[in-house]
Amino acid sequence: MLPILVFVVPVGFAVLVFALGRVHWIFREGLALLGLVVTFAISIAICGRVLGGELLTAWDRNLYVDGLSALMEVLGSGMGIIIVLYSIRYVTRHQLGMPLNPWRHTYFYGLQVLFLGMFNWTCATNSLIMMWVSMEATTLSVAFLVTFYWQRQSMEAGYKYLLLVSVGVTLALLGCVLVYAAAIPFLPGHNILLLTEIGKVTKLMPESVVLIACAMFVAGFGTKAGLIPFHAWLPDAHAEAPVPISALLSGIVIKIGAYALARTVTIFAPSYGAVVIFVAIMASVSMVIGIIMAWAQDDLKRLLAYHSVSQMGYVVEGLGLGTYLGIYGGLFHLVNHTIFKGLLFLCAGALMYATGSRRISELGAVTKKMPVTAFCFFVAAMSMGGLPPFNGFMSKITLFFALADRGLLWAAIISVIVSFLTLACLAHAAYKIFWSKPAITSNPEIVTKKVPFLMQVSMIVLALFCILLGVYPYLIYPMLDCATKCILRILGGA
Amino acid sequence: MVEDIGAGGDLIITLYLIHFAFSLLAAELRNLKWSIVAITIQSLFLTSILATFANIAANPSLYWWSLTSLITKVIIIPLLLLLYIRQLPTAETRPWLGTAPSVAAMFILVVIFYSFLHTNVEFIAPTLQAAVEPARSNLALSLTICALGLWVLLLRKDAAKAVIGLVLLENGVHLSLVTLAPTLPETTIIGIITNVIITVWLLLYLAGRIFQTLGTTDTATLSELKH
């Protein structure tokens, strides 16, 4: 029952929000928050039971919740709560010179909840095609959040997002169809769609088909995950969406791609070594080019977006390895990236809220005025740069070891270098923003507003998690371990 | 596509040809209204192909497929298109490639692509059944149409035309399902098609808003966010 609830509940709440949202803000923010909290509770329950060692299935195993799904669900709904908390003050009050429009805020929250529902569905479903469907659904549900401000840039970003992701994901559909078709001869009719079953017969499939399917998957899900060269939508969307949505995008949306890759490509890893190397190459390319591009950015959000591209490289690389250490590291980095990148975006939002600018060249020397933001930013930055004792260090070090362990030394070296470059880039940006005098001094007093309490709270919570997971990784170890074991079990089934 | 295939083969071949022709028309017609009509007809023939396959392969579930596609692809999507086209200029904005060269290039490309696929379809055919007619040519054709859709997406600046290209792409995939995954449950098909519809709708709505703001449907002008 829980696997159904976990995505039906948010959808229901979304409907409620859409229905009542315009009446009173209680029915927008309140209901949305309530819905997410309930969802979170459900995911926690699921998580508990999964850690207990049972597999939750429903609808004739079309819904199948294992450790990985549970992890993703907890992560998604938890992050969702924080983002909604942040939005309450950010989006509702921070108008960017627009008249307050209840309908718009209604669908802002409604779509967020709906998206979470779809996301949970993606994680819960076990059917190949349905996973694709729900994934496309998440894409669509986010589209109008990206274009939230309905200004030129936001619409442009939204258009590109919608078009590119649809096209890319359609390719993934082709891949799904191919795999499905290839699985037909070896499986009884009603099982063909189930990933868990397909995983068992990958060896028997014709290699050419598998490889093409893998290419399609990487292209399609890679588009969603923002891997180079399918990432084109990502910087625009991240930059132009409202800050909470940027956090949502790089915190959760692109993780769906990674999740899908973990579900699909990983099942071929043990039987097809080429796939592993190929994924490693793709990932390395993404992290290198992503960080290179990040260096040139003056727009803080765009910079962070490119960092997302680069960091997703780590995640995918780890997941693609198909070894315990690799998958563990990949998932760990996935979780960490959700936390610290979300935090970074929220900090950027706080900066924009306070100063009305997101250009690094216009910002400067704001530490005195906004210490909390500065603190959070540094925590997140150091975490992403892979400095102990923050969570980023833990996952990255795991990944390095995993790569070296798998014999991909070149990839390990690249990852280390990129990690240093990341740190350097962020330190550079942080220095410019928080200490040095602004390069372009438009007005002497940059900080005009005070960052509201709710926003600070949500930032601090994330920052605390950054540190907590850094100094006490065991907090999350069981879930990660369980998730990794699940993936490996599927592989082992093969 | 000249060699002999079994019973009802010729019918299928003709359907293929007409379907393919209309796909080309949909891609190439400069007047949006007409190209919408073309895509509608193309979808209609897709439906008929589905029905025929249901008949040939004696697979009743394919009838339901054809029904859904009839409702969605022949009725809903064209309606949506026409609905939003009304706010947009009927004449498509100049594409990257002029009509004549575009037609020529596309024709050559399509033929080469198709023949290539058709000759070594085994390469992508996951099963033996998929490697024999009519599935063979079906697979080749569907992938060709996908390529066509991509071609349209690549070379057409017009927002509405891009939508049409996307529809072509989806149709191609849909067509491939017929032979690759005839046992696919109805629900998934509905899910896929719903997605397509929503995508189309969102894109069209966006195109409308963009036209309101920018006064053009030329997506090439949507290039403010660069570097």
Place this chain on the structure above:
Amino acid sequence: MTTLWILLCSLGILALGAGIAAITYKQHKTCSWISFATVFASTTGIIYCAAQVFINGPIKTAQPLFSLPGIGASLMITVDALSALFLVITSVICFCSTLYSIHYMSYYKGESLLRYYPFLLLFALGMMGVVCVSDMLFFFVFWEFMTLTSYVLVIYERNEEINLRAGFLYFLLTHIGLLCMFVAAFLLYARVGSFSFKEMQNAMGMLLTQNTALLHLVLTLFFIGFATKAAALPFGAWLPEAHPVAPSSISAILSGVMIKMGVYGILRVFVWMLPSSHAWYIWGGVIAIFGIISMVIGSLAALTQDDNKKLIAFSSIGQIGYILLAVGMGMSFLRVAPPLAAVAFLAALYHLVNDAALKALWFLNAGSIIYRIGTRDLNRMGGLGTLMPITATTGLIACLSVAGIPPLSSFTSKWLIFQSSLIGGIDMPIYLVFGVAAFFMSVVTLAYALKYMNATFLGKSHGEINRSLITEVPISMKIPQIILAVICLGLGVLPIMVLKVLYPALNSLLPFGYLPRFTALFGSGLTGINLSFAGGISGMWNPLWLIIAAGFCFGLGYLVFRFSSAGGSRVRVAETWYGGRKHAAGEVRYTSLSFYVPFKQYFAFRVKGIDFEGLYPKTLHLPRMTIPQWLRAVLDIDHWLYYPFASGFVRLSQWFSRVHVGIPQVYILWIIIGVIAAIIVLFTLPAG
């Protein structure tokens, strides 16, 4: 054992205090008082331990606190009476200096206290460590610790280039010295494979029998090292440059304690460590010669100085000369005439203690002047005695002490030196000459002391001095001077007591059987000394009776005054009489430059373009801390590595990001190309 712990605690608290001071350096008062409290605590602890040592014998660690078995070095603490003596000197003077600093440091406006108090405390810790350890390696460790911290303190005013240069000279010379000592220690270590003092002693014994040349090489290297630190000329060229530029409170420690560490080293190595042999005789002569050189040149050079702290610095060289002379005599006499040797050694220790006290006092005094006037130039002072009576009195006491005027301190020590040198000189005439020279130099000492006195406190004030503004220094700067002045007086008035304290220190230093009984040397008197070397009493000195007599005579003088006032004489303060002319105050002055000109000219000459004044080069060419151009270029990683790389990287990234043309169709093209590429790559890659 408890005593040891108290000792360790009183050392450890210094490190702790340094940490706290480093944290709180922003708050001037807090930092100062914390440091002072720390030093006070450690001083009390140290004095208690020292008393324990003098009463109950040496403190030893049963097992090493910390050891490097691989290289045979272990941190052993051994505090015998000699160490205890140095510990007391160090702690007391550091105490005074820290107390003095509290207000004095406000004179250095722009400078951060972070570079002062923490290093001051660590400096004290280093010096105490040097005298506590009984292992050569850790001896060097603490030695280096002491040197580096003091270096930081010397260049406290970093902005003036001359300071940095002087600091660099100090750094350079002391490290050359350290290097020499290190080589020497390793030559010994090669023999026994251990750094502990006992083993070193054995190694020296071996060398003595097996390879005397090597032994003398080792001793030479050791001597160079210690002489450099003790600032014996010509090795001590750093001292006249480094002392003046350091803050006065630091100069007080440097010249009061740190250079005495060189003497400690010499005593440890040449007397305590070196087995009884003819080497004593030879090296005694060498040390005495260097002593006499330092004494003569230092004193005469001090006579020519017009920078008050530089004058005192040269005076320290001169006094170190006295100490080394005494040590040398002691070593020479040790085997032929132990009583003479004992007296000489005691004289050395006595003079060391005196000089520590009075040099600290003198530097603090000079510091007070600088604190008020803001200059070190003796020509720009004058007439401050009326404005700063207390400071003037302490200054006078310092001057008379250094000149060895009875009954102040360093009369007794000099008296002992003369006695032993002149009486001992009968058999070794060289020391007779040295004794006469020492005598002559003590008159010169008196001369420069009076020059300081006259130029600073007496005579007419310089025109620039606004007499209405100048007042007595704060109480916290007066107290240390008064303490030290009282110490100077006490050391002079109670020679027997002091000698009774020094006797065990010497006893711990000399091999068994070399030290005569105390009463045999100094008679059984409690107030006075009846000095006797083996045959007959050769000298008497009884401060008590001198004071009584002087008091009586003062009484006579007082009677005369009463008589005169009874005769109707009254006191009146009138204008200065310039032979009938009127002159504004400070217009007609007799500057320190003019003092003793005819006398100075006998010791001024010119060699190869270098002016010598008082046998010492007038301007020492200070080395500049320069890095060769190529090395700088290599070290400048920013220049040749970072900037090009970074700029290139940014250019690369800008070029890359230009790929984002923003046109959707192009992005779709990317996707398609990506797919094709992916397929190609996948099929080209080796499977498995």
Place this chain on the structure above:
Amino acid sequence: MSYSHCQRGKDMTSAIGIGILNLFIALGLSPLFEGVARKLRATVHSRIGPPVIQPYYDLLKLLGKEDIRSSSNYLAGLAPWACFAVVATATLFVPIGTGEAPFGAFGDAILFIYIIALAAVALIVTAAASENPFALIGASREMMMHLAVEPVLAIALITAAINARSFGMGDMVNWYHFHGPSLSMITATIFLFLALQAQVGKLPFDIPEAEQEVMGGVLIEQSGPQYALLMWSMMTKQIIFVSLFCQIFIPWPRTGNLAWDILIHLAKVLVVVLIIGLIDVVNPRLRIDQAIKYYLLLVFFSLGSIAFAVIGA
């Protein structure tokens, strides 16, 4: 040497008694000797000159006069007094007529030299504390004279000490008295006599006070009782040095009787004072640098006496 031992510290009373006697002689009779010297100078100048006790009158008159100081520095008031007291103290450490200085048990030749030095210090401080440039010039010169002359005295005493193997004044006196003339002592005597002129500050070596150049130098600002004390201490210094010279370097003749010894001593002192006065009259004043050169040469030669002493000659 043994002789002095049995006498030294025999009884405190005799020591104190002789001490008081010394003080009386040195302080009380010094103006008289000064008067005699003046009389001599007058006769050489073929004048009548002042009465012999004129210095007493001078002192009394000065003591009655107003005490004008040019500085409020307390040292200015203290130093002359200290100078007087120190000189008086010094008298206790020289044997006057006796075989042993009254306080000989409490201090030896080295102490005596330092006390004399302290007297010079007191004089210099007096001068410097009266913030008069002339006085400072005088102080500088005084110090330089001290630098140049003190070693000669020291070397002479050291010679005696080496011979006597002791720095005790009594030991020296007794040693020379018993041992009889020796080369080293005679050379020392000559050199000390040459130094005596400067020690007592007479022409040609009265450079620090030189009235004609620096108007009294160290004494320029002194007046009234202070001046009196300084004058008095200077006269006393003269007696001290002369009697030191007579007692240590010409210890004969000596009867065991105290009164006779003192009378003989005074006679010797008178003779020496007259000689000094004669030199004083007939000589012009030297420049300070000439004086220094002269005495530094003297120092080097007088080292010879030590050399003789070492070889026992």
